[in-house]
Amino acid sequence: MKSTIADGIHYFGLSGFPLAVRRVETDSAHTPSHPHDLTEIEHSHDFCELVIVTRGGAMHMLEGSVFPVTAGDVFLLQGRQRHYFYERKGLDLINIMYDPEKIALPENELRRMPGYCAMFMLEPTYRRQHRFASRLHLKRVPLARVERLAEEMEQECEEDAPGKEVALRAKLLELMVYLSRAYTSSDTTEAHALLRVGNVIGALENDFSKDWKLEDLLKIAHMSRSNLMRVFRKATGQTPIEYLVRLRIQRAMEMLRNSDLSVTEIALEVGFNDSNYFTRQFRRILGESPRSFRQGKE
Missing domain, CATH: 1.10.10.60 (Homeodomain-like)
Known part of the structure; x- marks a missing residue:
């Protein structure tokens, strides 16, 4: 199957603010939900896409591996990750598309949260190894809260009122904080493993001037030296030091x-x-x- 590039220009416009919200709804004919709907076509992005599964389920082909998705699943697709959905059964999605560099997210502050490090930095890297078990899965009440925030972002995009960019950035950050906190309550073994490394990154970000020793970080992670070094390097491309x-x-x-x-x-x-x-x-x-x-x- 030939892979397509989902170019941000089709969703953000030529000079638009690089954040857009698109809904995908599955009817009996699998009619495209919006222009440039690539849900069932293998594609990758030149931006990030936060996927919120609000109803139904499907199989998700991602980088050659297949994972089932169901209502309540929330996960990040980083740029250039090839994927598509098939065998959709009442699948409804909210896709929040954004370019993190162009909207100037405060990454230094976000990385102080272990849940952010785990969900937005580590989970996409370890998704295949963990067979998607490290994803965030929300129950109905927190999912409704996330849907409401996404709806508010969608409304801002549609109204295009003065201050839209400020409001959208603020709502995206609110959503990220909410999801990051929710991730810290994940009950899977795989999520806990990522959170341990997220705790290390958060500790470094929160107190970077401290005279850190590798032994201090091993205690925070509750991991062996070799395991921490391997996981940390795979996630960040660097050693902790x-x-x-x-x-x-x-x-x-x-x-x-x-x-x-x-x-x-x-x-x-x-x-x-x-x-x-x-x-x-x-x-x-x-x-x-x-x-x-x-x-x-x-």
Whole structure:
């Protein structure tokens, strides 16, 4: 089967705010629910898609693996993941499509929540390995709350009133926080495994200047060294210590732009005990010294 690219321009418009809500409803003829409805056609996106299954069920083909989906399932499809649905039985979906970079989500703040790390960062990576058992599944009452938030976003898109972009970003963040908190209550073994790593990421994000040791992170995760390193690297592409170093450098960049503190003071503020080591790490990651970066941003 040839895969199609779902181009964001078809959903956001040429210059529109990169967030859209699309409903998919299944009738007896499986009539497309909206222009560019690719539900039963293998496709990938150049954006993220948060899928909320509100009714019925189907089989979901994702990257060559098949998973059943039912009402209450909520999961994230990251860009370039090939998928489609088949054997739809009364399947109704709400698809929230967004480009996280272009709408400037506060990722640093979101990653402080273990549930966000688990659901939005880790679960898409481990979905095939866990046979979809690590997904978020909502019962009727929380699903109704999620549907209401999605409906409010849909209404904002349709009305296109002044302030739409601010309202949509705020409602998407509210939805993400609600889902992240709900994920922490997941009762599957697979979800708990992701939450343990999410706890590590959240701890680093919440207290990046702390003198972290790998042993501290192992205690938080309740995992062996080899298991934590493997899962963390698969999810983030980095070791926990490398993640911490890059997190500190990111915070240092903000301080170099927005404060008058010296390079040494900034190094200490973000958790480096040695300003020379800080400078070496800064140069390794960004290709220039902190002083050069500050001068170039003034």
